[in-house]
């Protein structure tokens with residue numbers, strides 16, 4: 218090994234220091250776009266134009282109509298650690314601007330050919346500064362600034378090699394624009410790439426601004442299939458839109474979160490959202506959302522990450538809780554009462570009416586779920602707006618005095634036959650002026666309507682004001698049962714599932730292990746609503762089961778629970794009970810496909826869907842019911858064309 222020689226310690230030249238810093242700040246053309254957009258917004262721009270060439274590697278130009286930079290200050294703007302945004306540590310601790318480190322322009326100019334053109338309101342003309350030569354020249358231009366960045370990494374070939382294809386780099390640049398455009402509906406955005414106009418979003422104001430901008434950037438399907446969050450907590454306010462499971466995606470590419478206006482991908486924030494979606498979105502699906510968190514700037518440190526996409530909250534638990542709670546609440550409300558009246562077909566189906574193209578990634582699911590945001594415009598006949606509880610029938614909705622909810626079949630027994638007349642088929646004659654089932658004083662409005670029939674033992678069909686409702690019977694019931702089990706378990710530390718004793722015990726063949734488990738785990742079984750005793754060396758008797766599951770496949774259910782107890786032990790099962798175990802119990806306990814339900818049973822199920830939190834999707838995130846409107850049916854039959 219050669220002997221180490223001592224080399225002198227030297228201060229690095231300025232240019233090299235900037236190039237080293239650029240390694241952190243400027244990773245690819247999209248980083249340039251983001252930094253230049255930050256600067257434009259910090260300068261109060263109301264209109265921003267981005268031009269790209271060659272995926273942003275050959276050229277990125279950002280033009281704004283902000284305050285501009287004074288000619289004398291132009292050279293300072295390119296210096297390292299030169300900023301107009303903070304002047305003291307105190308400023309840093311409550312920074313309100315997007316930039317504050319004064320390093321972006323210095324970093325960019327060290328790895329590209331950069332020219333700034335700018336004019337302030339006071340100046341009689343504009344000036345340009347060439348970053349390479351330092352030459353300043355007068356130019357004609359309006360108030361504002363244009364920064365032109367050419368040939369990124371031309372002098373650092375090793376870094377240029379790491380760039381991906383032009384198309385990929387351009388996609389990243391466009392994503393950088395989208396992130397800012399969502400946060401600033403009040404700003405007009407124009408994007409050109411290689412001479413083609415890609416995006417042009419006009420400036421928006423008023424209460425619908427954010428919603429419209431979300432539609433511009435993410436598509437109308439996102440807006441139709443999302444719920445508004447508006448939580449005015451003073452310590453941590455959250456507003457924006459959370460996408461329903463119907464607009465979940467295979468990639469996490471529609472997840473936009475902001476802290477005090479700054480786009481972040483923060484661990485605390487992401488984790489809170491994952492938790493909030495846990496119970497409605499299963500499998501590999503990624504939720505979509507656009508959420509703005511506003512907190513006291515002194516309670517968050519934005520100076521912890523080179524590109525500022527991570528932040529540090531002083532009280533991260535508080536932020537986590539506030540965010541999780543309000544998103545969970547928004548997602549859990551049943552949406553049957555939000556059914557739209559007469560939406561254009563294109564909207565229900567997520568189809569662009571002009572091109573016929575669809576804009577949802579997952580159209581089959583995105584289709585046909587009603588828009589939660591349209592209920593306000595609905596007119597249900599006599600100025601009747603559906604409220605969450607419009608059904609007088611629910612005086613007997615099946616909630617026992619002890620709070621226990623009954624299963625479908627028990628609930629059905631509470632309905633007298635005259636509660637549900639046989640359905641009327643309106644307008645068989647085909648004469649115009651089809652008569653909708655107008656609600657009268659006698660007849661409550663049920664958002665999911667009256668049951669008509671069962672289809673192949675799988676789907677339940679119902680007629681409501683807008684047309685036909687199709688329900689996946691098993692999926693819907695499974696969710697309802699699951700929610701019932703959860704709420705019974707949530708009642709306290711020694712909470713147990715409500716039991717129902719069987720009139721005739723069910724005996725079944727059991728393995729030796731199942732019999733041992735049964736003898737050892739009596740208390741855990743009781744907590745889960747079971748009473749199982751040994752009949753012989755090879756058989757067990759099921760004497761009581763969880764009341765909410767009494768409709769299901771009881772032996773399979775008991776076996777499942779015994780297996781769980783054998784695998785994980787009582788402690789683990791009861792801890793897991795909150796989610797997985799209850800969900801699989803619900804699956805066994807829910808009405809089987811192919812079981813014939815009576816009309817009162819079907820109606821009872823519809824009423825339960827309307828009332829149960831999260832009942833619009835099953836435990837696996839699939840929808841439990843769909844609306845097919847009269848308009849859609851008319852189209853099918855070319856009626857009125």
Ligand code: ADP
Nearest residue numbers: 256260294300301316317318319320321322362
């Ligand atoms: P920072 O944004 O952290 O201050 P930058 O290197 O991005 O650092 O910019 C340096 C300074 O140049 C800013 O503080 C600002 O005063 C000025 N500046 C940069 N871009 C613009 C712009 N588009 N309009 C007005 N001033 C700008």
Ligand code: MG
Nearest residue numbers: 255256316321
């Ligand atoms: Mg900046």
